Amino acid sequence: MVDKNDALSREIDEELRREKFEKLWERYGTYLLIAAAALVLSVGGYQLWEQRKRSFADESGARYEDAIKLAEASKTEEAQTALQAIIAGGHAGYASLAQLQLAGIHLKANRPQEAIAVFEALATSPTADTDIKSFAILQVAALRLGQADFTELQNRLKPLAEGSTAWRYQARELLGSAAFKAGKLDEARDQLTPLLSDPETPRAALDRIQLILSAIAAKGAGKPAAAAQNPAPAAPQTPAKEQSTPSNAAAPATGGK
Numbered sequence: 529m530v531d532k533n534d535a536l537s538r539e540i541d542e543e544l545r546r547e548k549f550e551k552l553w554e555r556y557g558t559y560l561l562i563a564a565a566a567l568v569l570s571v572g573g574y575q576l577w578e579q580r581k582r583s584f585a586d587e588s589g590a591r592y593e594d595a596i597k598l599a600e601a602s603k604t605e606e607a608q609t610a611l612q613a614i615i616a617g618g619h620a621g622y623a624s625l626a627q628l629q630l631a632g633i634h635l636k637a638n639r640p641q642e643a644i645a646v647f648e649a650l651a652t653s654p655t656a657d658t659d660i661k662s663f664a665i666l667q668v669a670a671l672r673l674g675q676a677d678f679t680e681l682q683n684r685l686k687p688l689a690e691g692s693t694a695w696r697y698q699a700r701e702l703l704g705s706a707a708f709k710a711g712k713l714d715e716a717r718d719q720l721t722p723l724l725s726d727p728e729t730p731r732a733a734l735d736r737i738q739l740i741l742s743a744i745a746a747k748g749a750g751k752p753a754a755a756a757q758n759p760a761p762a763a764p765q766t767p768a769k770e771q772s773t774p775s776n777a778a779a780p781a782t783g784g785k
Contacts, residue, residue, distance in 0.1 A: 588619035
């Protein structure tokens with residue numbers, strides 16, 4: 529008898545649930561179908577977008593490699609045209625690499641002002657990687673070291689020197705060099721001295737830093753600065769692809785980490 533009552537109770541519960549579901553479906557079934565369709569479309573749309581992005585990146589990569597081959601074959605004008613096309617409408621990562629390559633072509637052709645213009649554009653690009661933008665700022669500062677006043681270079685370099693970017697050591701070296709060239713010996717010493725004891729300072733920079741500090745000490749003692757009158761730091765090395773630039777891309781450099 530108990531089993532029959534339990535069975536009857538279960539049947540009643542199932543019937544009530546069925547009726548409740550039917551009422552809910554009558555009221556909200558259309559909305560549920562729309563929501564399900566929207567979910568399917570959103571997932572499908574995302575997958576399509578990812579596929580298109582990969583295809584676009586692959587296409588830009590192929591165009592970039594073609595431009596590099598043109599540059600290596602000394603077809604400079606064709607290479608510039610190809611790189612400018614990638615900069616104008618290519619995948620963001622390859623557009624940044626193309627800008628570095630284009631700046632390198634200008635520097636190789638002894639066109640520093642054109643190279644500076646390309647680096648300036650890269651430094652303010654809304655889509656470029658942060659480290660590449662920092663590198664572009666450093667390159668502009670290095671190319672402007674003999675022309676710009678200390679205030680300009682300080683404005684460019686101080687945010688990098690005080691930050692935690694990959695290029696902070698090079699920024700401090702450049703800032704110290706700019707201060708030294710401007711006759712601001714205390715400022716130069718303050719920027720450069722800590723680098724000597726920092727184990728992460730690029731090894732290639734240590735000799736240059738020591739040379740400037742020796743010149744500062746000599747000036748402070750009233751002695752001629754000898755060979756270290758205007759030691760210029762090497763331009764920072766380019767990052768390696770795809771957070772990296774190919775070896776022939778931007779200003780040649782000996783230092784950097």
